[in-house]
Amino acid sequence: MAPPVTDASALTDLTRDYTREIREATSFPQALELGLGKGRLAPGETLSARSVAEVCITLAAASRFGGHVRLGPAQGPDEVGLRLDALVGITDVDPTSGLVRAEAGVTVSSLEARLADAGLTLGAALLATPEARIGAAIAAGAWPGAAMRLEAVLPDGTPLCTPLAPRRATGPDPDALLHGLNDRLAVLVAAVLRLDPRAQQSRVEHVKGPPSALLEAMRVLLRDHRLDVELSATSDGQELTVEVSGDDARFDTGLALLASLRAVGAVSVTGGLPAPPLGRTEVAGWRRLQSRVAAGGPVWLHRIGRHGAWLRPGPQGAIDDPWLAQARAALDPGAVLRHDDAPLRRRKGRAT
Amino acid sequence: MAVVESSEDGLVVALRGLLGADAVSNEEAERRAYASDMWPRHQIWKMGPTPVRHRPLCVARPTTEGQIQAVVRACRAANAPLIPYGAGSGVCGGTMPIRPRSVVLDVRRLDRLVSLDDLDLTVTAEAGIHGMLFEEELLARGYTLGHYPSSILCSTLGGWLAARSAGQQSSKYGKIEDMVVSLRAVLPDGDVVETGSGQPVDWTQILVGSEGTLGVVTRATLRVHVRPEAQVFRGFRFRTVDEGLHALRRIMQAGLSPHVARLYDPFDTMLHSSSKSGSPAEEAGRTATGPMSALRDLFSAPVAEVKRRAPKAAIALALSVPGVLARLVEALPATCLLILGFDGTRSDAERDLEAATKLALAGGGIDGGSGPGERWLAHRHAVSFKQSALFDAGAFVDTMEVSAPWSRVLEVYRGVRAAVSPHAFVMAHMSHAYREGCSLYFTFAGYKGDAAGLERLYDRVWAEGLTAVIRCGGSISHHHGVGLSKRDAMRREHGAGLRLLYSMKDVLDPSGLMNPGKVLPDRAVEG
Ligand SMILES: Cc1cc2nc3c(=O)[nH]c(=O)nc-3n(C[C@H](O)[C@H](O)[C@H](O)COP(=O)(O)OP(=O)(O)OC[C@H]3O[C@@H](n4cnc5c(N)ncnc54)[C@H](O)[C@@H]3O)c2cc1C
Numbered sequence: 001m002a003p004p005v006t007d008a009s010a011l012t013d014l015t016r017d018y019t020r021e022i023r024e025a026t027s028f029p030q031a032l033e034l035g036l037g038k039g040r041l042a043p044g045e046t047l048s049a050r051s052v053a054e055v056c057i058t059l060a061a062a063s064r065f066g067g068h069v070r071l072g073p074a075q076g077p078d079e080v081g082l083r084l085d086a087l088v089g090i091t092d093v094d095p096t097s098g099l100v101r102a103e104a105g106v107t108v109s110s111l112e113a114r115l116a117d118a119g120l121t122l123g124a125a126l127l128a129t130p131e132a133r134i135g136a137a138i139a140a141g142a143w144p145g146a147a148m149r150l151e152a153v154l155p156d157g158t159p160l161c162t163p164l165a166p167r168r169a170t171g172p173d174p175d176a177l178l179h180g181l182n183d184r185l186a187v188l189v190a191a192v193l194r195l196d197p198r199a200q201q202s203r204v205e206h207v208k209g210p211p212s213a214l215l216e217a218m219r220v221l222l223r224d225h226r227l228d229v230e231l232s233a234t235s236d237g238q239e240l241t242v243e244v245s246g247d248d249a250r251f252d253t254g255l256a257l258l259a260s261l262r263a264v265g266a267v268s269v270t271g272g273l274p275a276p277p278l279g280r281t282e283v284a285g286w287r288r289l290q291s292r293v294a295a296g297g298p299v300w301l302h303r304i305g306r307h308g309a310w311l312r313p314g315p316q317g318a319i320d321d322p323w324l325a326q327a328r329a330a331l332d333p334g335a336v337l338r339h340d341d342a343p344l345r346r347r348k349g350r351a352t
Numbered sequence: 353m354a355v356v357e358s359s360e361d362g363l364v365v366a367l368r369g370l371l372g373a374d375a376v377s378n379e380e381a382e383r384r385a386y387a388s389d390m391w392p393r394h395q396i397w398k399m400g401p402t403p404v405r406h407r408p409l410c411v412a413r414p415t416t417e418g419q420i421q422a423v424v425r426a427c428r429a430a431n432a433p434l435i436p437y438g439a440g441s442g443v444c445g446g447t448m449p450i451r452p453r454s455v456v457l458d459v460r461r462l463d464r465l466v467s468l469d470d471l472d473l474t475v476t477a478e479a480g481i482h483g484m485l486f487e488e489e490l491l492a493r494g495y496t497l498g499h500y501p502s503s504i505l506c507s508t509l510g511g512w513l514a515a516r517s518a519g520q521q522s523s524k525y526g527k528i529e530d531m532v533v534s535l536r537a538v539l540p541d542g543d544v545v546e547t548g549s550g551q552p553v554d555w556t557q558i559l560v561g562s563e564g565t566l567g568v569v570t571r572a573t574l575r576v577h578v579r580p581e582a583q584v585f586r587g588f589r590f591r592t593v594d595e596g597l598h599a600l601r602r603i604m605q606a607g608l609s610p611h612v613a614r615l616y617d618p619f620d621t622m623l624h625s626s627s628k629s630g631s632p633a634e635e636a637g638r639t640a641t642g643p644m645s646a647l648r649d650l651f652s653a654p655v656a657e658v659k660r661r662a663p664k665a666a667i668a669l670a671l672s673v674p675g676v677l678a679r680l681v682e683a684l685p686a687t688c689l690l691i692l693g694f695d696g697t698r699s700d701a702e703r704d705l706e707a708a709t710k711l712a713l714a715g716g717g718i719d720g721g722s723g724p725g726e727r728w729l730a731h732r733h734a735v736s737f738k739q740s741a742l743f744d745a746g747a748f749v750d751t752m753e754v755s756a757p758w759s760r761v762l763e764v765y766r767g768v769r770a771a772v773s774p775h776a777f778v779m780a781h782m783s784h785a786y787r788e789g790c791s792l793y794f795t796f797a798g799y800k801g802d803a804a805g806l807e808r809l810y811d812r813v814w815a816e817g818l819t820a821v822i823r824c825g826g827s828i829s830h831h832h833g834v835g836l837s838k839r840d841a842m843r844r845e846h847g848a849g850l851r852l853l854y855s856m857k858d859v860l861d862p863s864g865l866m867n868p869g870k871v872l873p874d875r876a877v878e879g
Contacts (some may be wrong), residue, residue, distance in 0.1 A: 219471075
């Protein structure tokens with residue numbers, strides 16, 4: 001087997017005390033200078049972090065001296081801005097396990113280009129948004145289940161990695177407290193993504209037709225059969241365009257599906273699907289898919305399978321979960337982290 | 353240990369008022385029965401002077417979600433710990449009432465299959481439903497959940513969800529966390545929460561795996577599949593574990609989904625070959641004499657037979673020299689058995705088996721026909737109920753199920769064997785495979801002449817085994833959960849991520865009354 005390359009210790013040094021550099025500091029500006037170097041960042045300015053260590057130091061400095069860190073451009077003298085676009089490390093490709101670690105600022109297209117040599121691909125669902133950045137997409141709630149591990153930095157500057165295992169039974173899933181939470185509890189800095197083998201020769205077919213009939217035909221076929229192809233679709237309310245992609249050498253099941261779609265009125269078309277919006281993705285069953293498509297308006301479906309699909313746009317709006325707000329207060333008592341998007345409201349009451 | 357609870361406890365009286373007299377028991381026999389789950393450590397305690405160490409105050413058996421809410425609120429008002437209980441088949445001490453005045457909440461009276469949705473292919477059922485009865489009802493209606501833990505005859509849906517259970521068909525159907533769509537739970541303050549998509553926080557995946565520490569699961573909606581028309585099997589023999597792993601990985605990464613994928617290491621292979629059709633290694637194993645034969649009988653003979661064929665002295669002798677045994681097993685002209693099974697429509701199953709067979713043969717496998725798989729199927733629920741004979745002989749046996757990405761699996765296999773072999777006999781199989789990696793299921797057995805020594809040995813084996821798993825890049829549990837037994841290793845499993853989990857515990861259960869002491873290590877000793 002190939003040597004293990006997805007190694008936590010090589011990624012973020014979890015044992016390192018990132019406050020070491022700022023131990024001698026007596027103020028927020030001085031801590032930033034000691035930790036990051038002279039002239040690199042002062043309150044009121046914005047840092048484009050070049051390493052996870054810089055994220056840790058910035059947060060540790062703010063946490064220790066009552067400063068604040070805004071994810072985005074700084075908006076006042078008591079805070080610094082933090083951008084993650086320059087975190088572009090693709091440190092480990094593990095072809096044996098089909099995994100890659102990419103930092104938050106890596107785009108889908110640049111990552112896909114790096115994977116070509118290893119014979120791996122991110123797959124159609126992720127490639128649908130080539131410009132998306134890994135960290136922002138996952139923090140926004142895109143791609144449920146696509147990452148096997150998340151790496152983040154707590155508001156006090158402590159780095160964490162969730163366990164790297166294909167499945168585990170070690171308590172609640174901490175990824176659920178990072179994915180889709182827009183960095184509310186911790187700042188997402190990297191992810192280990194699951195990959196597919198790249199086909200020697202890939203094949204992509206598109207057909208278009210009446211939405212509910214096509215959805216129903218897919219549901220019926222998938223109910224009993226496993227297909228060797230990946231299915232995506234988009235609907236404008238009037239018509240559903242279905243994309244069938246896979247390995248040309250194993251496209252038989254894709255052809256069977258295309259035949260059943262044609263039987264209910266689908267016709268072949270050329271061209272790809274438009275890019276979906278990046279935000280939250282809902283994992284939806286067939287009933288919900290049918291009603292969303294019937295309601296009209298643009299809808300994107302990815303990873304269509306036996307029990308439904310990824311549905312975008314997913315639920316919108318502020319993250320106003322009361323428990324989350326309390327957890328945040330506990331993890332970030334000094335309210336170090338500030339966000340540009342809608343605030344986390346503290347609401348009384350329960351879900352039921 | 354002195355037990356100070358009084359049968360007149362006001363809480364017992366209050367609970368009887370809420371549920372009815374016959375739904376709350378504080379009889380001594382019941383309190384003893386609910387003092388433990390299937391954690392093998394209890395068996396060691398039974399050999400010593402204090403067999404029962406922690407008895408609950410009482411056992412409450414609600415029949416509705418509303419009654420569960422009432423019990424939760426009553427316990428909260430009385431500042432009494434509450435322990436959700438499925439069927440007690442957990443093997444990590446998860447239901448053990450370690451704090452005084454603990455109330456055990458047995459949810460098995462909530463046992464209805466509520467509804468089936470043929471369009472979405474989902475089923476909704478109450479948490480206390482018995483595993484096998486649930487699956488049988490689904491099969492009768494033309495569906496399957498596809499979840500077949502070896503304990504299906506003695507576990508519940510709620511227990512599966514709480515402990516992130518895996519069935520024998522997880523390579524195709526996934527683990528329970530892959531199947532669950534949404535759930536309802538009574539939270540530690542007595543409110544009910546309903547999880548599901550459309551919410552910003554994925555509360556389902558936070559409650560799943562919480563082992564009763566964040567609330568009581570009352571019902572869940574899960575994905576089902578159409579009952580498969582056929583299942584087909586084929587066995588292959590590989591020269592080494594490495595070779596077998598390589599083939600299994602290629603099969604999973606080719607996009608094939610065997611519903612059964614089990615790779616046994618040499619000794620485990622020997623146990624699985626009861627017919628005359630095995631390899632020379634299996635023949636050698638079958639005809640072995642002395643300590644080797646005692647050991648083989650220990651693991652493979654029916655309970656009654658063990659005592660007759662493997663007397664205590666032989667077991668003691670065999671397990672007293674685990675290092676020698678390990679070398680003996682390594683000296684066998686070993687093969688490793690891989691069993692593959694596919695289900696679905698007959699044509700799909702046969703097509704996929706053919707594709708997998710090509711990959712297995714290309715990877716050096718020797719075709720062993722359908723026999724090994726069919727034999728496994730016939731005995732799939734019979735394997736795990738043989739503990740007591742070993743414990744009777746003054747030995748222990750336990751299992752450690754861990755997981756790792758493919759690039760780490762062999763390292764974990766070797767690392768754990770090297771760490772455990774000096775202290776106990778160890779063998780393994782890999783029975784839950786995914787695209788990115790698989791689970792490794794170690795079985796180990798050890799012996800010491802006295803109960804105290806045996807318990808120390810047991811702790812040492814676990815400590816060194818788990819340390820090796822983490823050092824080699826694995827996760828400390830794939831499907832048994834954490835409970836008490838792996839709680840202290842959680843610090844190394846999650847590192848600073850544990851703070852995220854503590855924050856959830858603090859928010860949902862600020863008084864710490866829900867199954868206290870389980871899953872999360874004490875913060876007081878946090879390093
Ligand atoms: C012979 C044998 C074979 C086994 N094989 C397997 C196997 O193949 N796969 C596998 O995954 N496991 C296996 N196990 C372990 C065990 O069966 C599982 O952990 C199972 O999920 C426990 O279910 P239970 O209903 O018995 O739960 P219990 O043992 O009663 O409880 C387990 C944990 O879940 C909590 N809990 C139970 N019900 C609820 C609820 N409704 N709400 C909240 N928390 C709850 C408890 O507090 C406890 O922490 C095996 C055990 C034995 C003895």
